[in-house]
Amino acid sequence: MKAFLLHRDRDVDWAADPPPETPDTVRDLGLDTLLEAMSDDDAFLRDVALRVLTRPLTGPQEIVYRQRVLRDCVEHTDTAVELYNLAVETIAAEHHIWPSFLRTPESVLSRSVTAMEMFTGALRKLRAIRDAHAEEFRSPGMTAFFRMLEAELDDAWFETVDSHLRQLRFKSGVMVSATLGRGCVGTGYVLREPHPGPGWRDRITRNVSPSYTYRLPDRDETGARALSELRDRGVDLAADALARSCDHILSFFTMLRRELGFYVACVKAYEKLTGKGEPVCFPEPLPPGRPVTVCRGLYDPCLSLRREGRVVGNDIDAADADGVGLVVVTGANEGGKSTFLRAVGLAQLMAQAGMFVAAGAFRADVRTAVFTHCRREEDAEMVSGKFDEELARMAAVADRITPGGMVLFNESFAATNEREGSQVARQIVRALLDCGVKVVLVTHLYDLAHGLRERHADDALFLRAERREDGTRTFRLTPGVPRPTSHGEDLYARVFGVPAP
Structure with a gap:
């Protein structure tokens, strides 16, 4: 998922350093005062505003694209701030999910499941904002953003994610298949979907498929360690895939925070100038x-x-x-x-x-x-x-x-x-x-x-x-x-x- 609120078809390179002339520009134009008005002492908003201001667009159509998004944010400030705050809160919540000191596939999977459950809740809120306010916005940037949310975050997607997360909790244990390789060493470990448990009719009639069961003796530390290694091998691919999915969603909210942050900062300065009766306009780029x-x-x-x-x-x-x-x-x-x-x-x-x-x-x-x-x-x-x-x-x-x-x-x-x-x-x-x-x-x-x-x-x-x-x-x-x-x-x-x- 991409927000594309600052550019029509690409992301901003936030990792790039500001141009070398930036300190002179800030000093000579008194830019600190404008940045303070845009940020209200928020270091993050100040950095975003400075990076965007010192990397000017060179195409009139690109400029008009941003102008129209900013007009939407000025006219619907509450919604823009609500979207921005949701991104801020989601990123903060992810940072508070502490990983285990033992970097094992099972610990990675456990943290990723917790993070994905939190992300799913945030995405539901994002979809709810879209459903409530999408019709109010007219700019190509915001309408494309809301269309993307509608297409990507439909009800079927949430149902599928919820189902997978329930399974990945492995409340009934982990089912792993493997084959015996040379020297009777296990190979080809694959995580399998658990069989559904017996229903109430099967329990009454005892119509349960036979299975082979082995219970570890108490104090068998070596056996417990071996079993844990088998479990880690089974969940390794699932843990890696889910961790990548969490990183993708986190990067989406991080980008959304930065791009919306610029518009929120602009609205702050806009309101301060118009609040004292100063004229402002959206310029005509030639x-x-x-x-x-x-x-x-x-x-x-x-x-x-x-x-x-x-x-x-x-x-x-x-x-x-x-x-x-x-x-x-x-x-x-x-x-x-x-x-x-x-x-x-x-x-x-x-x-x-x-x-x-x-x-x-x-x-x-x-x-x-x-x-x-x-x-x-x-x-x-x-x-x-x-x-x-x-x-x-x-x-x-x-x-x-x-x-x-x-x-x-x-x-x-x-x-x-x-x-x-x-x-x-x-x-x-x-x-x-x-x-x-x-x-x-x-x-x-x-x-x-x-x-x-x-x-x-x-x-x-x-x-x-x-x-x-x-x-x-x-x-x-x-x-x-x-x-x-x-x-x-x-x-x-x-x-x-x-x-x-």
Whole structure:
């Protein structure tokens, strides 16, 4: 049995390690806040959410498949949580069935029978949930899952399993056949179905088939050991087959827990954002080839989750006939530039994970991966300078990125003088664009922004953080050419209470 809730026709490789860029992505985008909202301090849900978010889907149809399952889970949260809790409880119950210290076929069979009886009860509950709620779900993923349960877990299956489990308890003893091999050594041991016991008529008339019986004398330890070995040989194949069946059912519930866990985590974040009145939407994924980013009311969900009230969103239109592969953001300090960059990165990751997006509307082409390159604090141990450290991280990104990727730069290469930093950044951005990589760049380097404007005036979007005449920041971005000032005098006046000299 397969759940197939995250992919239409395959399982997720949960054993694979997260991509090497994951720590930088988590740090630069503030992803920990979103993961906390999705997990509620549940380490398992956090791990599942992180693994899915950092391995983006690259096909629009795959993304829509997950979106539709998530819509079902949002609309029928109680049922989704009930299914998830059943998987959690079943796995925990299996772990509490302790094996015998003696790893013998009989002990394996005994534990497997107990586990299978527990699994059968859990599968009955699963079938009952399906019978009660299957008609409520509309997504291809959930309907296929419920159809699978109906086909695999019918009444005949449960009757057959119950019958086999009763026999495998061997309350009337074990019947084993064997043949004599060379040297009168037993061989070809086969477990046989026990003969039905005599009925009441046979007992009255004593019409019982004769049989040969041998009783072990008391204290015959050698004979008891030999008899136990014969019994183990007989039940060995049955014990192995039943243990494999238990492993199969356990793996099903383990996979179901992980796949449903992702959707349960998404619902938690969805409810927290909508509960405070923030807009969310299911984005429109576009096929790769033409870089597009169009959004309405896009905001940083992590910033919103850390604050009591709502946060400011932005409307962006980075699309034309040939696509817009470069977005450059300049403007006033503390005007919302870095927040916008994080919002774009989070929206891309969430969209390609099959999640909702923190915006009123969002449309973008799929990317092979999302990389970040943000400024860092000075190395406390002075192992290297900030500029050397930035170049080293950029080299690591260059080693892993492929055509169709996406890079988010936040005040990169500003650790050296403006002329040198601008020259390095221009060459890197040019190389990335030539390779089909989408670039979103936040910078206060006027030389860099002005140079990009001259070269990419027709195929790039230039945004500027809005500042009113009195110095107030609105935290909104509007299209505008770069200016040679970031209005640092506003910060000086705010800190020192006097105009900048």
